[in-house]
Amino acid sequence: MKALLVIDVQNGIVNFGNFNEELNKIETIIKDFKKENLPVIFMKHFDQVEGSPLNKDSDGFNLHPSLEGYAEYVIEKETPSSFYKTELNSLLEKLNVDHLFIVGFNTEFCCMFTTIAAYDRGYRVTLIEDATGTVNNEDTYEMKGLDIRDFVGTVLHWSEVIEVLDFEEYIDEYQIEKG
Secondary structure, three states: OEEEEEEEOOOHHHHOOHHHHHHHHHHHHHHHHHOOOOOOEEEEOOOOOOOOOOEEEOOOHHHHOOHHHHHEEEEEEEOOOOOOOOOOHHHHOOOOOOOOEEEOOOOHHHHHHHHHHHOOOOOOOEEEEEEEEEOOOOOOOOOOOOOOHHHHHHHHHHHOEEEEHHHHHHHHHHHHOOO
């Protein structure tokens, strides 16, 4: 069975930039999964650092209002991997999930770490590259011209063990209608 993992779509990340395009794609994918009665699991990253945008006691920790109404399952995590010291793997096993689709934030941290961890646990994994986003850019990494999503997607694709699709390829491959 397929499941959708929506990673860290929280105020403390989404409010850092204009992520309307990513949020719209994520919402369309969520609706597709809901329409097929497939599980949609939200991950929420937290830390205990006072003043952090993802501090558990701040509004930044909350799911972004544009998508929070779709949260069927919500699991909290404290590291970039959605599997590390969480009940995610147990939930996926309980739901008989063998194919995990991944969207959310930040592409080069939680999405990438979770994608690799899911593969290592035996799941078939599909990352929908342009349904991920990041608050970081070429200046963050001092790498002029760096397209973070494209770089991470290319590395994962070249592994030949992770399926990496853009939104349009997802629509074509899984024959899910737009809108």
